[in-house]
Structure formats: structure tokens, C-alpha cells
Amino acid sequence: MRFSLSLVTAAVFTALVTPVVAHAENAAAVTAIERITVQGDLRQQSAGQLAGSLSVATEQDLQRQSVQHLDELLNQFANVNFSAGASRGRFIQVRGIGERSEFVDTINPSVGMLIDGIDYSGLGITGISDIAQFEVFRGPEATRFGANALAGMLNLTTKGPTDTPEGKVTVTLADYDSYQLAGQFSNAITPQWGYSLALEQQVSDGFIKNTHLKRDDTNNIDEFNARFKLAFQPNSDLTLQLISHFVDQDNGYDAFSLDRNRTTLSDEPGQDKLRSKALALQTDYRGLPFARLQGQLSWLDAAMDYGFDEDWSHVGLHPDEYSTTDRYLRNREQLTLDYRLVSTDAGRLGDSDWVLGIYAASKEFELTRQFWNWSLWQADSFASALTRTNLAVYTELSTPVSDKLTLISGVRLERYEDDYADSSGNQIGNTDTMWGAKLSLNYQPNPQALIYLLGSRGYKVGGVNGDALAKAADDSLSELMSKASFAPETLYNAEFGVKGTALDQSLVTRVAAFYMWRKDMQVKGWLNPDSGPQFAGFIDNAGSGRNYGIEIENRLQLHPQLAVMLSASWLKTKLGNYITIDGDDFSGREQAQAPRFGYSVAADWYLSDAMTFNIGLQGKDAFYYSDGHEQRSSRYELLNLRLSYQLQHWQLAVWSRNALDKDIGVRGFYFGNDPRDGYAPHLYEQFAEPRRVGVSASYQF
Template sequence: MKPKLTLLSVALSSALFPAYADTQVEDIERITVKGEFNPVTVEKLSTSVSLLNEEELAKRNAIHLEDALNSVANVNFSSGASRAKFFQIRGVGLRSQFVDPINPSVGIVVDGINYSGLGAAANLFDIEQVEVYRGPQGTRFGSDALAGMIYMESATPTDYQSGQVVLGSGNYNSRQIGAAYSNGITDNSAVNISLNSNKSDGYIENTFLNRDDTNNIDELVGRAKVRVDATPDLTLGFVAHYIDIDNGYDAFSLDNNRTTLSDEPGVDQQKTNAYAFNANYTGWSRFNLYINASISDSDLVYGYDEDWSYVGIHEDGYSTTDYYSRNRDDASFEVRLSTNPSASYTNWTVGMYAQRRDVDLQRDFWNWDLWQAADFTSQYDTQNIAIYGQLAHPIGADVKVIAGLRVERNGGDYVDSNLIVEDLSDTMWGGKLAVEYQVSDLTMLYASLTRGYKAGGINGDALGKFKNSGLGNYQTVLADHISFEPETLLSAEFGVKGQSTSGDLALRFAAFYMKRDDMQLKSWINQGAAFTGYYDNATEGTNYGLEAELDYKLTKAISINTSLGWLDTEIDGFVTADGDDKTGREQAHAPGYQYSVGLNYNIREFFYLTLGVEGKDAFFFSDSHDQKSENINLINLKLAYDLGDVTVSAWARNLMDTDYAVRGFYFGNDPRDGYTSKTYTQLGEPLVYGLTLSYQF
């Protein structure tokens, strides 16, 4: 890191958060990060992380994770479905999944259950805290956290009766009904259960079918969590999730607006049953034992009207759809030992993690080469096993050194109906080396070097098309991309975290530089009406930037929350199937800046207002073409009347009804203009508003 940046950060820390050696520190709320090996407050964590608690989520009336992420610095998302399923942190992350198996760059974990690649499951009702880790988390989370991790925790069971009921209604015929209940079962056990239904007609009008619900939302999510204090030293936990998503998918328009002509609108469905068990034993004098095991079974159906229109608009009179039905079974087991903090000067953690994921795909589509309906099946079974360790050793009273290492063996077995059989095996490693300097009890400086990794994979769709003589010169391209190599990411980061003694001011700042080796990028072949996608390894990429979060309580009635992200990215050594060299260009879905400013004003004792402004720079939609979004600025508003147990709120997101894109493609699909190639975009949420009544007890 440059010396002037370090000196600036020290000066900033000293000015805002002096040591106050002779000043009594008031009782300040410390937020505990739950996704780490051991609980730690966010101020003492040498990683750039944003935390969204229930209060922050309620200010936005956020129902799904995509409703909240615009407030987090250097975090973006892509749609291409009814919900945002894929996320990008600091410009790194996948944007979609079609035929081939994928390895997410940004993982999602909910209550210890891995939902990486299943972002539609990120419903926020009764979620106690969302933690967004930026930068590689190789030691803690392994191959699903090349760019970062999103960790969500539902409400903790209470020994006393508590809960909430939420009723909401809004435009587009939106309605929400949610209920959560927590109570003690016996003297040493407690349960928390929740059920939430969210429905909407969606934001699309299908003029051909004369319907306004072809892109509807219909989601039901239930969660249960049990805590058992089996002995004074042994705590057991049980988790169960039920997810039933039956959303429509009719989002792309030939006219690039919210009006579609599809005669066979698609679907975006997910049905998941997931369970987890954990045990925490603290009865030994020198170390503690933690075990977590989980299983999940998900049935996924994703399909759409491929021509976005109806029979008769095309001269050839065709009508085609493309459907992907997947069954995904996950199982994981983790065991780790960690130091009892009261028994050792040096804190250490060692552990083992094993995961198995089996994915079966059935694709039903129109084969343009054969001009007939066709199907495709594949099976991809992966097994991961990892060992890891982390050591935190104090050097004097104020300095701590942290060193971590994780080694992971990944194996994959692939077979499909094109008689393609491939086996993959990779041994990868990640780690962390950090120095933390505690300037005072409330201020910390840190510098870290972290390494993340992501497994390679199989280009099954490309392999199947390789035998197609109609692809001409593209056959050579496909033959060279049977598989793709693992990607690694090395990140250097410097940060400052601090609070004032009064708790009125909090600042978190990070500067980072990341180098990506064998960067995995998506490329496309467009041959007439046939599309084939495959993953390729660019030589490298660079991503560097800044992140800052400031929370300031101006008066007893007024407070502000701000975040700012600045990002610069570049691709080096990537040539598309058409021979276009993208060296020197920015990476996809990596806006140059993002910002969020929230104002909270307690107008009267029971009446408050929240005003938020957020925005992001334009970004490239893809690494294989040069079409871009526009920069956006959105305004959110909420007025609430709080009577203690009952809160009535009126809210609006995207108050100015700004059109903005969350996904974009470039090709020809409109027979009315001779299939001229142009940019097609899926539009994000328009102006939405409503009333919400919540009762807490």
C-alpha cells in the first residue's frame, strides 16, 4: 500500500477516534459478526464487511436480498430471472446459469446451509442479520468465496414468548403475510419458527395474452430453528428450511420496455427442503469443539419463451421455448476445534470440511440445427474435502498477527446425453495473513494479504455442439475449450475501523488491490439463431478500489448512514470466439462507483421518516460484448408511525420511477427489423409503494 495512503488513514483515525485514555467510554452497542470461526465484533475484524440488521432491512421494506444490496459498497447483482440469483463483489462474480454446471464466485450461506448459486432463496423475513464479506474468504469459506461471501442468520430462539406478524400491501397487486414465533419449549430448550408468503403480479404487461401477471412473484418460505442446552457445556442446534417459489418469467421485451408479446411465458421455480444440525461443546479446559452438518434437496425449473413473441410474427411461423429442470442435492459436514479464549494467549482454529453436490439437468429446447424439438440431459457430481487452520497471536498489547491456510481437493464427474464423459480433479489452496493494530479500544488499523480460489469446470454445452458441422470455424474454438482451469485471486487490503466514545460516529474504510489469475470469463458463439456459451480462462485481471461506510448521529432526532465504493477493473489476455481481444477493457458488472446515503429523522416521539438516495456507475453487461448499462440514481422513502408493539409504515422504492437495467444481452431477435443485433435489457424494479402493518410481541 502506498505510504501516503497509510499516513492519511492514521491521521484520519487519530482525528476522528483519539485514544481518550482518560475518558470513560460509554456503553456502545457492539455488533457481533456470526459468519467467522469465532464470534467477533465488526470493529475488530480485519476484513471489509457490511452488516444489515433487521432495522436496516425494515427501513427499505426489503423482502428479498436484491432489495437491500444497492446500499452496500462495491456489490452488484444480475437478474436474467425472476430474482437476482448471482452477485458480484468488487467486480467479481457470475451473472447467469444455463446449460453448464457453475462454480459461484460469491457464495450464500443461510443458517449454516449453503445456498451458493440459489440466490432466489434469499428471503429476508425474520432474518436477524445479513453479513456481506468483501474480498477472498479462502480460509473460512473455501471455493465458494473467491470474491466474498453473503452470510445470513435467521432470528435466534428466545427462552420467552416473542414474535411478530407482518401484513403488507402495495401496487402491482403486491401482498405479504408473515408470522414468526419464538418461545421456550422446556427449561433448557427454545424454538423459533417463521412463515412468510410474498405475492405480486409483477411489473410486466403481456399485450398478446392481455395479462399483467406473466412475470409474477409467488413465494412461500418457512424456517424453524431449535436450540437445546443439553448440558452447561453442550449446546445443540437444529434448523429446517422449506422454500416454495413459483414465479413467472416474462421479462425481456422486443421493444425494450415493460410490455411483452410472449405467447408462452416462462417460469422460475424452486422447491427446497433443507436441514442442518450443529453442536458446540465448551467443556474442555483448553479448546472448544464445533460440528455442523447439513443436507438440502432442491428442484429447480427455469424456462422462457425463446423468441419473446407469438406464432405469426415470424415468417417461418415458429414458436420456441427453452426449459431447464434441475435436481440439486447438497450435503456437507464440518468439524473444528478452537482455542478456549480464557485458556490461551494465542487463539487458534483447525478444522475439516467435506461437501458433496449432485446436479441432474433435463433441458427441453428447440434444436435450431435440426429444426426440431430436442432434449438434453447431464449429471455433474462433485466432492470437496478441505482442511484448514487459523492462528491469531498477539505481539505486545496492541498488535496481533493472524495467519490462516485452507487446502481443498475438488473432484467432479460429468456425463451427458451427447456421450460426453469427463472427470475433473483440482487441489487448491487459499489463506490469509493479516496484522491488526488496536490504536485504542474503539479504533483499529489492519493490513491483510488474502488468497481465494474457485474450481475449474466442464463446458458440456460446447462439447455437445463440437460435433455440429454447421458451426464451421467455431468447431476449432469449441475443441479448445473442453474444460476450463481453476481461478485464483490474490488481494492486498488496508483498513481503518473506529467509533467515537459517545457512539455517535462510526467509520469503516478499506483500500484494496486484487490480482486475478486464470480469470474465468463467459464467452458466446452466435451462429444464426443458435447460441452456445462456454467458459474460458483469461490470462489475468486486476481490480482495485476503495470502500467507506460512515454512520453519524447528528442529533437525538437525526442520523445518517452512508456508503461509498470506488472500483477500477481490467481484463488482460481474453479473446472472444469472434476474435475480439478484450485486453484493457473493464470487467462486466463492475460499476466504477456506488453510493448510498440514508437520512433517518424522528419527527415526533412515535413518528419517523427515512429517506435514502443510492446510485451506481454504468457497467458492461458481459465480457464478450461491449454493451453497457446507464448510470442510475434512485430515491427511497419510508414514513412510519410506531406505537410500541404496532408499527404502521408507508414506503416507496425508486420514487422517481427510473428505468434501469439489471441484465443485458446483444443479439438479433426481432423479425420486424430483420433480426438486427442490438442490446436487449431486463429492467429493474420500477416505482413500488405500499403500506405495511407489523405487530411485535
């Protein structure tokens, strides 16, 4: 703790003195500062002016680590983790809070994801080659984002139309029979109309060898992604933008091995398919005398097919074997509206700026599960449907207290209604009204420094445990009747932060220290009776939880040819009063997916005007895989290397990810599944990619 306090003290000092030093060197450098506007903020301020722990990544950050997918990017950010359990990392944790999987029951994520303002929470995404900016919000963001931002939010903005022709084509070849083709082009049709188009295809055999089928592509990647934007500006007061997304993912899923390595024995490998379409209409109207009208109306339709070989083996492996599969067919359709008024100079309340917004959403979730019913000893199916409507109003007020002191206050009031029905005859309706808030005191000793105190409250909806209800009729699972539903969760956050930037951006430093209290925290529970490999999953409420720690981000230009980036985090978590349905007491233990420390160090070394060498080292402490067992991941270090050469419009690069070839666990289960050792319980892990080597070539025009 002394070390943590010393870091905060050093950051305060750095934030105060850095702008002064830079000013002495070159006061004119302020005109050359690159202003990064936070797209997810209500007022779209710069990252250095925004109270709260926030990270921003651009296209350059992707190139530095040769990133091709989101889960390869997340390791760069302090106190951010993810879990897979599918072909890709899909479930995000921020500051130790977030889901790890989704099976029968529809989850409301603790960390949501927006792509161009469209809600992709829980779906995951494919390639991000056309990224313009990626933002990670840490801590409750209910005022801005609502129930999907209990612990944070990921906000991704892709490239849009331009006034002049711009394009880029990228080809990447890598081991494991992998390739990526990506292209973007944007232009203006007339002075009022402009468009952009981005296409991407990723293919890989994956990193699993199936010795039974004698194949090395049972966990393959096959993803196509298309995004189109059409902008229209009929006059200086109005800008409209139509956004269209299409995703076609046909990935295999064969990730878990009885031998607990990258070699599987499955005779019926699974699949992880997604086909989604989305449309959005963005509006920006500046014709009102007192405010600016901004907002978006969006629609998304997604169909998913997720399934796996439950026994992870083949017929004939052992006399005590079993052979079953589990398959989940999901459909999701949503319509979302989010519009706000942002005050202009004429609309200020005295000296105060204000925001007033309304949010409405209608979401329909349908599930058909095909599985083996061990109680009936036959193939069976289960179907459920959930309709959820949300209506919210929110506001935020920025009030100057003095020349250097500003008070930011915000509140959001949200009501949701759920209608649930399933093939077991259950029909349940849930309704609740929740509220979130934020209050921050911002002190700016100079334009490049910010010191803030922040208090915020986030929320997450409750719901129905459909899997528990469906299986409660079985005598062996009668205790699940007490788990028919679960309560909403509330998160309180207190935070102190410091941000400082030199005028010439030779030094950027950001530090945040936080303490969070979770009330009625939602945890995943499982019951495994003696009637075969049948698990009943449900969401339970632990009494409370504590999460506190520190996040640090620094960028230092040590030399005109050398820049260093550093992010680090320290996290301490604690479960409240939590005893599982099996009677195991985990009260007071660390929470799942919450590594105690993590770090990322990267350097850009400009060897010449044309050649650049990038190196990145990332690491995480071990963490528990679940709140319901004691199994942990292994601590790891991840080394990424890249050497690139720029030749006019061309860029050529050779790279390696995970150059040390570490086995990095991204999902873990603990149970018995191997008949060869009498179904003794083991930790079974899914691993991220091993050492990768590839070459990339891009042409920009």
C-alpha cells in the same frame, strides 16, 4: 487517485481521534455500546476488530428501506452488484467479480451465500423478513469459506429461539396487486428446550404487461418461505440446534421485450420455480479443557424449473418469425460437514489463539434441458449429471506481537473431485488440489480503532463445458472442441483498512483500499453460428485481470434526532489478454458488472418519539453487461422513502421504493431477436422494479 488517498488519510485520522473525543464526553458510554458479533467469522469477533472489508446489516436496515427481498438490500453495500436473468436477482458480484447467469453448465459461484450456515450458493433466496443479521464479506475468504468465496461471501443468520415468548406479525400491501404476510414466534418449552418459527408469503403480479396475452401477471411473484429452529441445551457445556428450511417459489418469467421496455409480446411465457428443503444440526460444545468445538452438518435438496420464450413474441408477428422455448429442469442435493476447534485460554499456544477445522461436502447436480435443435430441426433434449466431492482442512492462528499489534495467519488446503456424464456420451473426471491463505497485521491504537494490512489468496474450481462438448459434433461448432474444459481461477488480494468507532457510537467509520490480481480468470463466452438463434455457451479463461479500488462506510449521529449512513465505492477493473472465439479482442477493457463508482446515503430523522422519517439515495455508475460485448447499463439514482409511526406494540408505515421511477438494468444481452427489423442486434435489458408505493403494518409482542 489523489482523492482516494485523501479519503484513506482522513479515515486514519478519524479512527485515531474519534474514540478520544467520545471518551472525553462520556467514558461510561462504553457500557452502552451495542456489540455486533460477526457470525461468519471463525472466532465470531466484532466487526470493528475483524481485519478485512465487511458490512453488517440488521433488521433495522431492512425496515429503513422497506426491503422485502435480498436484491432490494444489496444496493446499500459498497462494491456489491447483482444480475437477474430470472424472476429474482440470483447472481452476486463483489468488487466486479461474480457470475451473471447459469444455463447448461453448472457453475461454481465466485460469491457464495449461506443461510444459517446452509449453502444456498446459486439458488437465490426468497423473503428475508426473519433476518437477524446479514453480513457481506469482500475479497477472498478461502480460509473460512473455501472455493465459494473467491471474491466474497454473503452470510445470513435468521432469528432463533428465545427464553421468553416473542412474536411479530407483518402485513404489507403495495401496488401491482402485491402483498406480503410474515410472522415469527419464538419461546422456550422448558429451561433446556426452545424453538422459533417464521412463515412468509409474497405475491405480486410483477411489473410486465403482456399485450399479446392481455395479461399483467406473466412475470409474477408467488413465494412461500418457512424456517423452524429447535434448540436443546442439556447442560452448560453443550448446545444443539436443529434448523429446517422450506422454500416454495412459483414465479413467472417474462422479462425481456423486443421493444426494449416493460411490454412483452410472448405467447409462451416462462417460469422460474424452486422447491427446496434443508436440514442442519449445529453443535457448540464447551466441555473440552483446551478448545471449543463448533460446527454444522447440513443437507439440502432443491428442484428448479426455469424456462422462457426464446423468441419473446407470438406466432403471426412477422413472416420471418420463429417460435421456440428453452427449459431447464435442475435437481441438486448436497450434504455438507464443517467442524472446527477454537482454542480457549487453556489451549493457547503461548499467547496465540488458534482454530483448526475440517470441511467435507458431497454435491449432486442433475440437468435436463428441453429445447429446439436448429441443426436437426426438431425438439430435442440434453441431460447431464455432475457429482462433486470436496475435502478441506483449514487453520488460523492469532499471535500477539505487542500490546497493540497482532499477526493473523490462516491457510486452507482443499481437494475436489468431479465426475461428469451427459447424454451425448461424454464422461469426464476432474481432480485438483487448491489452497487459500490470509496474512494480516492488525494494529489497535485503542480498543475502538483498528488499522490493518491484509494479504489473501482465494481460489475457484475449474470444470467441464458440457454445452460446448454436446454441440462440438455439429460441423458449424467444431471450434468448440478447444473449449471442452476450463482451468481453476486464483485471486490474490492486498488490502489496507482502517476502522474506528466512538465509545458512544456517535461515529462509526470504515475504509478499505485494495488491489486484486486474477490469474486464469474465468469469463463467460458465447458462439452464435449462422444456423438460427442457437447459442453455445462456455466458460473460458482470460490471461489475467486487475481489480482495485476503495470502499467507505460511515455512520454519524448528527443529532439525537438525526442519524446519517454513508457508503461509497470506487472501482477500477481490467481484463487481461482475452480474445473471444469469434476473434473479438477485449484485452485491457473493464470487466463486466463492475461499476466504477457506487454510493448509498441514508438518513433516519426522528420527528417525535413515535414518528420517524427515513430517506435513502443509492446510485451506481454505468457498467458492461458482459465480457464478450460492449453494451453497458445506464447510470442510475434510486430514491427510497418511508414514514413510520410507532404506537405501543404497533408500527404503521407508508413507503415508496424507486420513488424517481428509474429504469434500472439488472441483466443485459446483445444480439438480434426481432424479425421486424431483420434481426438487427440490439441491447436487450431486464429491468428492476419501477416506482413502488405501499403500506405496512406490524404488531410485535
